[in-house]
Amino acid sequence: LHSALAASAAIPAVFRPVVRNGCLLIDGGIYNPVPFDLLEKDADIIIAIDVVGAPSDAERKHPTTVDLM
Secondary structure, eight states: OHHHHHHHTOOTTTSOOEEETTEEEOOHHHHOSSOGGGSOTTOSOOOOOOSSOOOOHHHHHSOOHHHHO
């Protein structure tokens, strides 16, 4: 459980990734913040909430540190 929680908080350039079974693990929200594509394809209804939202015009003009990596 400890390594799973550490990996969930492993934000690049802030915390080191966790190595488990030869794989580097980072916060999944960095790679795929709303992973609805991983759900079963035959679902009738999918409800997903993106708590980050769309970037503002100012945010689009200035990439974040994570965007630059």
